[in-house]
Amino acid sequence: MSKIDVYLHAATRENTRRSYQAAVHHFEVEWGGFLPATADAVARYLVDHADSLAINTLRQRLAALAQWHIDQGFPDPTKAPVVRKVFRGIQALHPAREKQARPLQLEQLEQVSQWLDRAICTAADAGDRPSRLRHTRDKALLLLGFWRGFRGDELTRLRVEHVEIAPSEGMTCFLARTKGDRQYGGTSFKAPALARLCPVSAYAAWVDLAELRDGAVFRAIDRWGHVSEAGLHINSLVPLLRSVFADAGIASPLQYSGHSLRRGFANWATSNGWDVKTLMEYVGWKNVQSALRYVEGADPFARHRIAPADRLDDRGGLP
Missing domain, CATH: 1.10.150.130 (Tyrosine recombinase, N-terminal domain)
Structure with missing residues (x-):
C-alpha cells in the first residue's frame, strides 16, 4: 500500500x-x-x-x-x-417508521449495575477469575457508556493511554477520531466521579484487575481468563449488552442496542433540566437534529399539557 x-x-x-x-x-x-x-x-x-x-x-x-x-x-x-x-x-x-434503540433508563442502569456487583462478588468468592474479569469489564463499559453518552464504536476504540483519572474528581477520555470530528483534531470527553453508579471507579477497577497499561480499554476475555490484546469488535458490543441485560432481568433485552446507553443518558439529562445546547456540547453533537433524535419529550403523550384522563368529563371534554 x-x-x-x-x-x-x-x-x-x-x-x-x-x-x-x-x-x-x-x-x-x-x-x-x-x-x-x-x-x-x-x-x-x-x-x-x-x-x-x-x-x-x-x-x-x-x-x-x-x-x-x-x-x-x-x-x-x-x-x-x-x-x-x-x-x-x-x-x-413504502413509508417506514425509523427504528430507534430503546433507551436504558436510570432505574434499569442501577438494576444492571447492582446485578453486576453481586456477580463480581460471587465470582471473587469462588475464585472464578474469568467471570470476575468479564463482569468487572461489563460494569465499566456500561457506566462509562451511559454517563458519557458514547457511541458503540467510541467505546471499542477507547485506549488506556488516552484516559486520565483525577482522583475524587473525574476522568478525561481522549478519542483521536469521532464521527462529528471532521477536522480530525481529536476530542476530549470528561466524566465526573459520582457517589453511586460511578464510571470512574468502575473504569479503575477494570484496568487494575486486568492489569492494563496501554492499548484498548475494553477487550475480549476467553474462558480461561486470558484478556485479549485487541479491543472488542464493534459487532460484539450489542450481543454483549443484551446478554448482560437479560441476565440482570431487564425486560425485552433484544430491544436494546449500543445506542441505548446514549439515548438513555440524553433522556436522563433533559428530564433533569439540561437544555439542548448543554447536552450537545457534552455529548458532542454538532447539530440540533442529531440531538433531538435521541431525546424523548418529558410528556410524550401530552397528558399534562391537555389534562389527565380522570379529569375529562363524560363527553370527553375538559372540565
Missing part, C-alpha cells in the same frame, strides 16, 4: 468502510449488477429491493455505490434523474 493509499484509507471511518464494502458486494455479487453501473441498473436495483430493504438501507447503498464510482473515476449514476425519481417513489409507496 502506497503512502497515498494509507492516507486515503485513514480518511474514512472503519465502520463506514465496512458498510460500503458490504453494499458494493451486495450490488455486484448477490444481485448480479455490473460495475461501473448505469443509472438504469441502479434504478432496477432499488426497485428489486424496495419491498425488502428499509429506506435508510437503500440510501446507504446509494451512497456506497456513489463513492465507489467517484473513487474509481467514473461518473456517479446515483445522481441521475431516474434514480432520484425512483427513490422518491419508493419513499412515497
Whole structure:
C-alpha cells in the first residue's frame, strides 16, 4: 500500500468502510449488477429491493455505490434523474417508521449495575477469575457508556493511554477520531466521579484487575481468563449488552442496542433540566437534529399539557 493509499484509507471511518464494502458486494455479487453501473441498473436495483430493504438501507447503498464510482473515476449514476425519481417513489409507496434503540433508563442502569456487583462478588468468592474479569469489564463499559453518552464504536476504540483519572474528581477520555470530528483534531470527553453508579471507579477497577497499561480499554476475555490484546469488535458490543441485560432481568433485552446507553443518558439529562445546547456540547453533537433524535419529550403523550384522563368529563371534554 502506497503512502497515498494509507492516507486515503485513514480518511474514512472503519465502520463506514465496512458498510460500503458490504453494499458494493451486495450490488455486484448477490444481485448480479455490473460495475461501473448505469443509472438504469441502479434504478432496477432499488426497485428489486424496495419491498425488502428499509429506506435508510437503500440510501446507504446509494451512497456506497456513489463513492465507489467517484473513487474509481467514473461518473456517479446515483445522481441521475431516474434514480432520484425512483427513490422518491419508493419513499412515497413504502413509508417506514425509523427504528430507534430503546433507551436504558436510570432505574434499569442501577438494576444492571447492582446485578453486576453481586456477580463480581460471587465470582471473587469462588475464585472464578474469568467471570470476575468479564463482569468487572461489563460494569465499566456500561457506566462509562451511559454517563458519557458514547457511541458503540467510541467505546471499542477507547485506549488506556488516552484516559486520565483525577482522583475524587473525574476522568478525561481522549478519542483521536469521532464521527462529528471532521477536522480530525481529536476530542476530549470528561466524566465526573459520582457517589453511586460511578464510571470512574468502575473504569479503575477494570484496568487494575486486568492489569492494563496501554492499548484498548475494553477487550475480549476467553474462558480461561486470558484478556485479549485487541479491543472488542464493534459487532460484539450489542450481543454483549443484551446478554448482560437479560441476565440482570431487564425486560425485552433484544430491544436494546449500543445506542441505548446514549439515548438513555440524553433522556436522563433533559428530564433533569439540561437544555439542548448543554447536552450537545457534552455529548458532542454538532447539530440540533442529531440531538433531538435521541431525546424523548418529558410528556410524550401530552397528558399534562391537555389534562389527565380522570379529569375529562363524560363527553370527553375538559372540565
